[in-house]
């Protein structure tokens with residue numbers, strides 16, 4: 001990596017639904033805006049392999065892929081300026097998924113929120129814990145890690161619910177690098193706290209699972225009708241209205257300028273009728289979405305145009321993926337038999353196979369301590385004094401079984417010795433974590 005290498009940003013969208021206004025405000029619009037920044041190289045892809053994990057309706061997967069692609073394009077994504085592709089057009093993704101699978105601790109995947117939630121739900125229903133849980137759901141984080149590291153992405157803009165997946169992608173890449181050399185870029189999660197969380201028709205977060213969405217592209221008439229069905233309170237025309245808990249107001253704010261929002265709040269205070277407020281909201285949304293509608297409808301009725309763009313996008317993406325994949329195959333030993341053995345000539349690190357260790361001890365002050373020591377004998381982490389050996393032992397246990405996440409929660413009882421980088425400790429804890437579970 002040279003210092004001139006541009007920053008690369010990458011994100012994926014699972015193709016299992018129809019884009020709604022919440023997706024537009026929370027993901028599509030900010031991504032299209034960000035894609036216009038020239039200094040960042042942007043990769044956007046349709047995660048149709050991920051869609052298979054939650055959707056077994058082939059027509060739905062296909063239709064959703066078209067709808068999402070058409071929505072992003074209609075919203076202004078320029079496939080000349082970014083790399084826009086479909087996951088399943090990149091055979092290197094499942095190929096890399098396998099290499100990563102082989103370095104991923106099963107214990108790491110056991111801790112994934114989505115997988116755990118499925119088990120908990122079964123448990124609560126008195127079912128077998130594995131009922132209806134596919135290996136695909138279990139492997140979801142590995143596939144996602146492959147999506148990211150195959151393109152050496154530095155940044156991954158996602159919703160907050162994806163944070164753990166990004167941590168796992170880092171852990172998996174780190175483990176791979178540890179075993180085979182520094183080949184993978186460790187991605188960083190980017191969460192934009194400024195994007196609006198849009199409420200849906202019933203005031204809860206707009207989400208397919210609540211069935212309260214407004215499709216991004218529906219006809220003007222349908223849009224007007226849906227906006228008419230947003231829940232409001234029973235205040236009559238002329239009565240001042242609350243902006244605070246109003247879904248209608250929040251949706252308006254996500255589309256309007258500062259001045260428009262202030263004027264709308266004033267209208268609320270002055271007792272605008274709900275019917276008029278809905279009419280204004282409808283017009284404001286349509287002002288932004290209306291001009292995109294024609295392009296969307298054109299693309300939906302010409303899927304072959306979208307197909308051609310995606311095929312060209314996949315070619316661009318593979319120009320990045322293929323050379324890295326070739327290197328990775330060689331690195332792990334999937335090589336032509338006559339090929340030079342890169343690792344045999346590499347001087348072997350004598351500590352490579354040994355692990356950092358925790359040491360527990362008692363000091364003259366009568367308190368119980370522990371420290372984490374690197375394979376080379378350097379102290380990486382020093383605990384404060386505990387009253388009992390049991391407390392010290394519990395903290396060690398958590399660090400061993402939960403890794404860097406536990407270091408964060410235990411930070412009040414831990415000290416970073418001078419000159420030790422947090423990343424070094426993170427790496428050491430991940431090594432222990434992975435070795436534990438392999």
Ligand code: TRP
Nearest residue numbers: 010011012013014047050144147
């Ligand atoms: N899991 C992401 C979501 O549900 C979608 C996704 C798949 C993704 N692969 C990715 C996002 C890689 C970012 C990077 O939102």
